[in-house]
Amino acid sequence: MGIAVNISKEFHSRSRMGKDQDRFLLDINFEVGDEMVVLFGRSGSGKTTTLRCIAGLETPDSGHINVNGQIYYDSKSGTNLQPQYRRPGYVFQNYALFPHMDVKQNIIYGLRGWDKKKKEERLYEMLRLLHIEGLDDRYPSQLSGGQKQRVALARALAPKPDVLLLDEPFSALDMVVRMRLRERIKIIQKELGIPVIFITHSPDEAFSLADRIVVLHEGKVHQSGSPKDVFYSPADRAVAELVGVSNIFDNAKVSGSSSMGTVLEGKGLQVVAAQVVDSEYVSWGVRPENVHLKSCNETMFSQKPNTFVGNVIDVTDKGSSKLLAVELDSSRFIFLCETPSRFSDDIPSSRCAVEIAPEDILIFEK
Amino acid sequence: MLEDAWVPLLITLKVASLSTILVAVLGIVISYILARREFRGKWIADILVTLPLVLPPTVTGYLLVLLLGKNGIIGQLLYDMTGFAVLFTWQAAVIAAFVVSLPLMVKTTAAAISGVDRELEYAAYTLGHSELETILFVTLPLAKKGILAGLVLSFARAVGEFGATLMVAGNIPGQTNTMSLSIYTAFQSGNDALANILVATLVLVSLLAMGLTAKLVDRWGV
Structure with missing residues (x-):
């Protein structure tokens, strides 16, 4: 079914004198299917804000967000679904694992209303899927970066979300772990058939992962297309710079x-x-x-x-x-x-x- | 003689415990709001809560008398509704202890809650949990160190409360004569023997309370 996003949000950063210093207008418009989508752009281009708006962690000023036919946000009708009703699978940049819960508790935290046996089954399914068997009684502080990332993915996927949102999930990992996890995410996306939005500022990551790349620059979508399109026919100067036309x-x-x-x-x-x-x-x-x-x-x-x-x-x-x-x-x-x-x-x-x-x-x- | 020490101890424990329970509930609610919400006049709310920390207890007590007296806003309302005059009762002592210890609770707890990574709360929301559930199972457990510190400080402050209590609850034998008040009375009236017993008891109880807290901290792995 996919995701349709058409939102705008204005930011002001105020100087100490109380005067408006910078006005930053986020104006994002894209439509994607059940595919692997990469939101690609420099830091400060509005990628994370866009993802947070889809998850319901931030509210746009106006527009609409539609996921798999469900209206998440619509400024005209005043709809704004709270994040706990959107329940996106969300992987945070710093993992955001609950430090006071072990891996098992972290993963089943989103399985509300599941009966005990099903919870247990799902837990082991997730541990197997991400190759983290045997870690279930560890605490986040006892895990390596790659393991934390896998647990964060397992926790996001366990409740069978309609959409998976990943905010630069691999930025803190070394190259080998990063490449392995990329492949795993690709496989998971193909298996689940849900839209996955992945944020990155790394061209390598964008091109190796994406079915579709949405290029953001200074709060606007500059191009949306296959990696090949974006790579070989950048729509404008800004996109060209981003994809390495130096x-x-x-x-x-x-x-x-x-x-x-x-x-x-x-x-x-x-x-x-x-x-x-x-x-x-x-x-x-x-x-x-x-x-x-x-x-x-x-x-x-x-x-x-x-x-x-x-x-x-x-x-x-x-x-x-x-x-x-x-x-x-x-x-x-x-x-x-x-x-x-x-x-x-x-x-x-x-x-x-x-x-x-x-x-x-x-x-x-x- | 023994009763002269026993009764003030019970009154003190009753007043301090009840005040600490009130402080725990209201203090956590106020701390969460101050730490996590943005609203107009937040700084005023912050100042109002903190004020008893900087005012001399007698001033706080005097203000409470104005509020709780039969002609005060709260006192009058309460009297009209229930016929209960709150001034010079043990309940007034609880209120006095509550007001002076609340800032200690709010300062430590709000700081602890602010220190909890917001991303963790956001993560809980995306996993289908409401704000209240998130507070109970994510925010507060992660802020427990600060909360416990706040409770210990508040209890200690309530046990030691003197000035405000004297103003609003008096020093009525068997009713509102807490340990601190009794020690002063005994000392003033030259009853050194009683003063010694009261002081020894209070020190002993304080040591016990500290030991217990240390045990609890150990058990909870705070």
């Missing part, structure tokens, strides 16, 4: 079109993009992994468009790849260029050339 250049003039596509000019650099545009001035960008590094000789007689010669001014080793900063001769442009480590050892000197395919150039109209 080469972005503003105020390029659209100076005409060639057989290859649109010609963009700015700051002494001319590039050709495959995309067709209407505007006069645009921003354009390219992912660092799409800026291909070549040796100077290779490009000497190249007829390919978007080939530029320059100097490598900085190299950052990222383990499996290297990030190079290349300053072009023809202008003050600096391109970030990501190449697999095994190739970059061959780069002879600081002189090099970069090449960008016209179809890899992303154009953002205002």
Whole structure:
């Protein structure tokens, strides 16, 4: 059935003088199915507030929230279901396990009105599902981060919620545990067939988990689509930055079109993009992994468009790849260029050339 | 002689226990509201509760006399409804002890409740529990250290209460002569033997109460 959210909420942060300093408007609108949804954005973009509004822990100023056909919130009719009647499965960023209860008591805390035998059955089902058998009589203070996270998930899932909401659940875990838990959540979502909303600010996490990504920026939804859509065709400049398009250049003039596509000019650099545009001035960008590094000789007689010669001014080793900063001769442009480590050892000197395919150039109209 | 020590002890224990029970119930409610709710005039409520902590007990007592006397707002209402004049009864001593010990309870308990992670309460709501259930099974158990400290302080304050009690309940033998009042009377009238017995008894009872509290703290793992 899915979730439909259309809410707005205004925040004021007051200065000491009592004057309004910052006005932050949250205006969120998205609709998702019974799928794995990732709310993706920087911290402060409104992800957590949105999740809290869905759970009923915060109240929007206006709008509506509909989960699986049930109205959770509707400002027109004055409906605002209390969280204890919404009963979402909610996993908090800091786990929020009850420190005075052991694992067993934590997990069955949401099973109100279940008879004793069923409670016990459900408990063991959850312990098995999350591979935490044998921990049932431990207290939260005796658990590792990964174990706490599993218990928090078990507690959220035990009452068979209609929706599962996860607020950056893995941010405090190491990479191996994080990857395992990601896979587990994916499997659980497929098994239960309920909508799962997962908050993260990590692009890796967003793309490895999501069926659908909802990109939030400064309180607004900028794009909603499959990871592929968001990754390869970011809707605007803000989304592009979020998904790792680290080469972005503003105020390029659209100076005409060639057989290859649109010609963009700015700051002494001319590039050709495959995309067709209407505007006069645009921003354009390219992912660092799409800026291909070549040796100077290779490009000497190249007829390919978007080939530029320059100097490598900085190299950052990222383990499996290297990030190079290349300053072009023809202008003050600096391109970030990501190449697999095994190739970059061959780069002879600081002189090099970069090449960008016209179809890899992303154009953002205002 | 023995009765002269025994009766004040019973009166003191009765007054202090009842006042502490009142303090426990009302103190927790007030503390929760002060710690978790935002409302207009919250600072006024906070000041009103705390005032007896900073006022001299005789001033608190005097204000209570104004409130509880037959011409006072509360006293008059009570008298008209039940024909009961509350001033100079042991019940008045309970009220005096309650008013002076309430701030001690509220200060420690409100701080303890504020210290409970709100996310835990939110977690309880999402698991289908109402606010009241959450208070009873999550908030208060996690704040029990502060609550217990508040109760111990309140009981001790009630046992030692002197000024306000003297103002509102007098020092009526067999009625309102608590230990503190009796010790003063015995000392004033030159009855040093009685004063010694009363003081020894009070010290002994206090030591017992402290020991008991330590035991309880141990048992509850506070």
